[in-house]
Amino acid sequence: MKQVVTVRRRALAANDEQADVLRRRFDEAGTLVVNLISSPGSGKTTLLEETVRRLSGDFKLAVIEGDVATENDAGRLRALGVPAHQVLTGGACHLDARQVAGALEVASLLPADILFIENVGNLICPTTYDLGEDCKIVALSVAEGDDKPVKYPAIFARAEIAVITKSDLLPHVRFDLESVRRQVATLNPSGRFLVTSAATGEGIDAWCALLLGRLNAKRSGTSAAGS
Amino acid sequence: MHEMGVAIEIYRTCREAVRGHGPGRLERVRLAVGELSAVEPELIGFAWEAVTVDTPDEGCVLDVEWCPARQHCPACAAAKTRSEGSWLRLCPDCGAVLTVEGGDELDVLEVTFITDEEVPAGTHGQEGGQREMP
Numbered sequence: 001m002k003q004v005v006t007v008r009r010r011a012l013a014a015n016d017e018q019a020d021v022l023r024r025r026f027d028e029a030g031t032l033v034v035n036l037i038s039s040p041g042s043g044k045t046t047l048l049e050e051t052v053r054r055l056s057g058d059f060k061l062a063v064i065e066g067d068v069a070t071e072n073d074a075g076r077l078r079a080l081g082v083p084a085h086q087v088l089t090g091g092a093c094h095l096d097a098r099q100v101a102g103a104l105e106v107a108s109l110l111p112a113d114i115l116f117i118e119n120v121g122n123l124i125c126p127t128t129y130d131l132g133e134d135c136k137i138v139a140l141s142v143a144e145g146d147d148k149p150v151k152y153p154a155i156f157a158r159a160e161i162a163v164i165t166k167s168d169l170l171p172h173v174r175f176d177l178e179s180v181r182r183q184v185a186t187l188n189p190s191g192r193f194l195v196t197s198a199a200t201g202e203g204i205d206a207w208c209a210l211l212l213g214r215l216n217a218k219r220s221g222t223s224a225a226g227s
Numbered sequence: 228m229h230e231m232g233v234a235i236e237i238y239r240t241c242r243e244a245v246r247g248h249g250p251g252r253l254e255r256v257r258l259a260v261g262e263l264s265a266v267e268p269e270l271i272g273f274a275w276e277a278v279t280v281d282t283p284d285e286g287c288v289l290d291v292e293w294c295p296a297r298q299h300c301p302a303c304a305a306a307k308t309r310s311e312g313s314w315l316r317l318c319p320d321c322g323a324v325l326t327v328e329g330g331d332e333l334d335v336l337e338v339t340f341i342t343d344e345e346v347p348a349g350t351h352g353q354e355g356g357q358r359e360m361p
Contacts, residue, residue, distance in 0.1 A: 007244045007335045011237045125229030153314030189324045
């Protein structure tokens, strides 16, 4: 017997439902959750190290690291005294909401002011998966080339902040910063654009200020909404 | 290749949808894919084969309905033609921020399921809410 069943359900509904559960939990805890996305080697972990050095004295930070293999990144952040949990995806090119929920089960990460989720290095796949975050942030190093926003438009269109990293290398590479700024503005007119270097410290204070502004906005928004 | 992970989720969603319909196999799945969903129809087709192979649902057809995004300029009050797959959000004529509707679909629309049980002629149509075909 043949039956046609009408479904009309998001293909990623299971992930989205788990992400909603996480988002409620993060909202109740007053935790700003940042989903940090970039290609491998753009300096996500280094950016987090610099962030931790500046903010961990006054704010409680926590990190979930996503990688295909090794505990390296979580180890680097733990060395700075920050609770960090490494999720090993075993080949998968992104984190999903269940893995984030699993990390919260096994590691003491909350309560925290800011929880960073450093996604698997990839500009494509992580874009599709909601992790219950407040915002996606994309990092792009100047060594990767200045055509990346238009080549990987989905993440640049969805990221609240685009962080250019390794600006100290600008004299050594062909990278038209203004072109990249225009591409990002065209893809995401309301997005923020920041130029940083962990090596020289350029832009790191501004980056931290943006994060804290976002944290304050979330908390005042939460209290204003009365929930 | 994140289509693999997406295909696994689609498969779970389909199997969930036919739970309670008894043993059987999936024959056909209709999937809506938006052009801004970051899923490639051809790749999702390959991934679907890989996910369903060696299951009772091997050979199940995945029909992809491609859903373009529609964009509109609030300043020029005109719908702007868009180059395929374009994510640019500024009006090429006046520079205003375009509104974009649709294109982010990634939805399982419909599942065709063949149940193992043989239903005698004349007893079809017992299950409410579903169309049945012989």
